[in-house]
Amino acid sequence: MLPQRVAQQSLRRLAAHNPSQLRTAVSRIAAPASIATGNYIQTRSAANTTNTTNTTDPTSILPRQRLNRPVAPHLSIYQPQITWLLSSLNRITGVTLSSGLYVFATAYLVSPLLGWHLESASLAAAFGALPLAAKAGLKFTMALPFTFHAWNGCRHLIWDLGKQFSNKQVIATGWTVVGLTISSALALAFM
Structure with missing residues (x-):
């Protein structure tokens, strides 16, 4: 249930920011029949594999994401x-x-x-x-x-x-x- 919600939320965000990218992202999703028969091969474009020069520290990604999360309700409310x-x-x-x-x-x-x-x-x-x-x-x-x-x-x-x-x-x-x-x-x- 959780992976479905995550996928749904990310598709909604993608549709809100850039609808043309949503069409290309949805077109890359394999049909259930092709997954069942094993005829689906997941590939990446060359632009994504060559552009891996990221200057940010990978250990700082999670703390930055945590700052954007909402605070859980406390007993005081x-x-x-x-x-x-x-x-x-x-x-x-x-x-x-x-x-x-x-x-x-x-x-x-x-x-x-x-x-x-x-x-x-x-x-x-x-x-x-x-x-x-x-x-x-x-x-x-x-x-x-x-x-x-x-x-x-x-x-x-x-x-x-x-x-x-x-x-x-x-x-x-x-x-x-x-x-x-x-x-x-x-x-x-x-x-």
Whole structure:
């Protein structure tokens, strides 16, 4: 499909700039029957083969062509939708949770060598010494990405079953994930 579009666009440009060259270019195109029988031989005129003294650098052609291409649309021109917001947040929370796990596991393993006290008893004592509001805020902050990633993962599992794919259902399940995330994170924060 793409080669046909390219050929069509180049023929249109050729017709717009020089109609007489279009007739000669089209006359050089072989018929499908001659291609199938092998009776078509592609040739070039002598003028094109002898005039190869091009002074431009071949490596500069592509960068010059790229300057004339239109810029692809950016996220800033689109209205935010719940589908791509939740998709982005799912990736972000996945990376955040896994990197946080690796950082804590590494710190836990090297803590005896560095003299840090990351044992369960010292962590529980430090957390217990915090005020109630700080405890709830810290627990909510830790629970929010975990619950979101878990609920959105369930949503993706439903999609893997081939269900809930219409636009209305995708938006409804997105807002359901947001509601379940906030309510379960608050429930975990005040336990």
